[in-house]
Amino acid sequence: MKTAKVWRLGMGDMQILSGSRSRPPLKKPMWIIILVLFVCVFLICAYIYPPQSSSACYVFSSKGCKGFVDSFLPIPKREFTDEEIASHVVIDHILKTSHNLPKNPKIAFMFLSPGSLPFEKLWDKFFQGHEGKFSVYVHASKTKPVHVSRYFVNRDIRSDQVVWGKISMVDAERRLLANALQDPDNEHFVLLSESCVPLYNFDYIYNYLMYTNISFVDCFKDPGPHGNGRYSEHMLPEVEMKDFRKGAQWFSVKRQHAVIIMADNLYYSKFHTYCQPGVEGRNCIADEHYLPTFFNIIDPRGIANWSITHVDWSERKWHPKSYRAHDVTYELLKNITSIDVSVHVTSDEKREVQRWPCLWNGIQKPCYLFARKFTPETLDNLLHLFANYSSP
Numbered sequence: 001m002k003t004a005k006v007w008r009l010g011m012g013d014m015q016i017l018s019g020s021r022s023r024p025p026l027k028k029p030m031w032i033i034i035l036v037l038f039v040c041v042f043l044i045c046a047y048i049y050p051p052q053s054s055s056a057c058y059v060f061s062s063k064g065c066k067g068f069v070d071s072f073l074p075i076p077k078r079e080f081t082d083e084e085i086a087s088h089v090v091i092d093h094i095l096k097t098s099h100n101l102p103k104n105p106k107i108a109f110m111f112l113s114p115g116s117l118p119f120e121k122l123w124d125k126f127f128q129g130h131e132g133k134f135s136v137y138v139h140a141s142k143t144k145p146v147h148v149s150r151y152f153v154n155r156d157i158r159s160d161q162v163v164w165g166k167i168s169m170v171d172a173e174r175r176l177l178a179n180a181l182q183d184p185d186n187e188h189f190v191l192l193s194e195s196c197v198p199l200y201n202f203d204y205i206y207n208y209l210m211y212t213n214i215s216f217v218d219c220f221k222d223p224g225p226h227g228n229g230r231y232s233e234h235m236l237p238e239v240e241m242k243d244f245r246k247g248a249q250w251f252s253v254k255r256q257h258a259v260i261i262m263a264d265n266l267y268y269s270k271f272h273t274y275c276q277p278g279v280e281g282r283n284c285i286a287d288e289h290y291l292p293t294f295f296n297i298i299d300p301r302g303i304a305n306w307s308i309t310h311v312d313w314s315e316r317k318w319h320p321k322s323y324r325a326h327d328v329t330y331e332l333l334k335n336i337t338s339i340d341v342s343v344h345v346t347s348d349e350k351r352e353v354q355r356w357p358c359l360w361n362g363i364q365k366p367c368y369l370f371a372r373k374f375t376p377e378t379l380d381n382l383l384h385l386f387a388n389y390s391s392p
């Protein structure tokens with residue numbers, strides 16, 4: 001008896017489920033439940049198998065795939081590694097701690113050179129009368145320099161070999177920063193090469209650098225072979241391709257930025273290991289990618305994105321133009337100082353030209369305070385012209 005009743009109840013259930021045979025009219029709530037279930041299954045499928053063709057995306061949203069995915073299911077942010085969290089708190093702390101300006105803030109001029117500096121006489125003219133507002137550091141990587149200017153005597157720091165493109169170049173930059181940071185009056189730190197010359201008199205350069213809170217670090221996104229082409233996935237998870245940047249090495253940084261360069265070990269070690277030009281898969285150039293990428297991740301709004309040192313790449317050769325004696329005229333120098341838009345060209349086949357006005361505290365100003373590459377034979381012309389070209 002009992003079993004038969006159970007069986008009949010079961011039959012009753014079956015009748016509802018296989019209702020299509022006898023077609024009893026479905027009640028309204030049932031339609032809604034089926035509809036909701038259908039939509040849920042559809043959405044779950046759409047999440048697990050995102051539509052590949054863009055036309056499929058427009059079925060969901062007028063904004064296309066991206067808009068659809070963003071508005072319903074935000075892509076979770078990557079979980080930071082322990083090293084990243086530790087590194088970010090230290091760096092944030094340094095950036096947020098305001099320090100009192102010293103009474104006599106100075107600019108540190110840091111020269112990175114193989115040996116003697118061919119333009120010491122010009123720099124001597126530049127520095128004269130501004131004692132107490134600058135300090136000089138020389139890192140000579142090959143031979144001990146012979147100094148002709150009193151401002152350079154005894155200013156050599158302990159140095160080491162430098163190989164272009166390798167991390168030893170960054171090591172030399174860090175060595176200069178570490179030495180210059182020892183003087184608490186140094187507020188701004190400028191990296192220069194032996195072929196660099198000043199484009200303005202001391203006061204103009206001092207005010208330009210001192211009365212702004214940003215650092216001048218060259219930084220742009222190059223999707224081509226000389227940009228992202230040098231990225232290595234071994235740098236993951238901390239350095240993602242989307243954060244990889246390129247820029248000329250000739251930086252000028254505020255004190256707090258100099259300190260975070262000293263504090264960084266995490267990003268530095270990535271570039272230390274994976275920038276070894278000539279080694280398969282590690283073909284990145286440390287001095288062109290480490291600092292631009294580091295600042296882009298850590299403090300993108302703290303940098304100007306252009307370098308204050310001009311160089312002429314217009315000949316599109318492997319090396320920039322080197323000026324000879326006959327090139328150096330009043331007109332050339334005025335041409336360089338009249339530039340107030342920074343230009344970057346990508347290295348892919350599109351050769352996209354990125355132009356940004358050089359904004360100094362929101363005002364468009366000349367981009368460049370220094371220029372390279374000048375050959376030693378240009379010294380006499382520069383000395384002769386300096387007083388004339390260097391006034392703004």
Ligand SMILES: *[C@@H]1O[C@H](CO)[C@@H](O)[C@H](O)[C@H]1NC(C)=O
Nearest residue numbers: 098099210211212213214361
């Ligand atoms: C730089 O930062 C300091 C402290 O945050 C601020 O007082 C000053 O106005 C800033 N200067 C410029 C030129 O933005």
Ligand SMILES: *[C@@H]1O[C@H](CO)[C@@H](O)[C@H](O)[C@H]1NC(C)=O
Nearest residue numbers: 214296300301302303304305
């Ligand atoms: C430099 O570029 C970054 C983005 O790449 C931007 O956030 C930042 O504001 C730029 N710096 C200046 C001073 O405009």
Ligand SMILES: *[C@@H]1O[C@H](CO)[C@@H](O)[C@H](O)[C@H]1NC(C)=O
Nearest residue numbers: 327329331332333334335336
């Ligand atoms: C200076 O700039 C002008 C205009 O761009 C150009 O025609 C001229 O050749 C430049 N002169 C020098 C010496 O670079």
Ligand SMILES: *[C@@H]1O[C@H](CO)[C@@H](O)[C@H](O)[C@H]1NC(C)=O
Nearest residue numbers: 329330331384385387388389
């Ligand atoms: C010096 O500058 C003046 C304009 O200020 C110019 O007329 C003169 O030719 C310049 N002298 C030289 C040597 O270039």
